[in-house]
Amino acid sequence: MDLxxxxATDYWSALAGGHGDTVAFRVFSPNTFSPNESETTRTNARAIRERTFTYGDRTLVMWRHLKIGSAETTAETIRVHFDWVPDEKRIVIGWCGEHRYRRER
Incomplete structure (x- = not known):
């Protein structure tokens, strides 16, 4: 719940204040927030599909995510994929659940 x-507070405030992810992500530790995915994941069709969500009339690929837990089992980890919609100053969460597909390196 802390993440x-x-x-919803510190990260939102940083983005709403006009700061990009380079400033905003400092409110999280590197082990709990990722502003992007690896090149391997970003170029994998299945990974893209599983990170693509509809918000209103928009289609958003949500690379940003919180990493809650680090085990490889679904019982011990949760990923929260989200995106920033700047014209609405809104954080949209597309996924909260088990780790989405990623191509093994």
């Missing part, structure tokens, strides 16, 4: 609170 979601930080997402």
């Amino acid at each position: 979601l609170r930080i997402l």
Whole structure:
């Protein structure tokens, strides 16, 4: 819950204040937030599909994510994929659940 609170308060405030992810992500530790995915994941069709969500009339690929837990089992980890919609100053969460598909390196 702490990470979601930080997402909705400190991170939101940084982005709403006009700062990009380079400033905004400092509210999280590197082990809990990722502003992007690896090149391997970003170029994998299945990974793209599983990170693509509809918000209103928009289609958003949500690379940004919170990493809650680090085990490879679904019982011990949660990923929260989200995106920033700047014209609405809104954080949209597309996924909260088990780790989405990624291509093994």
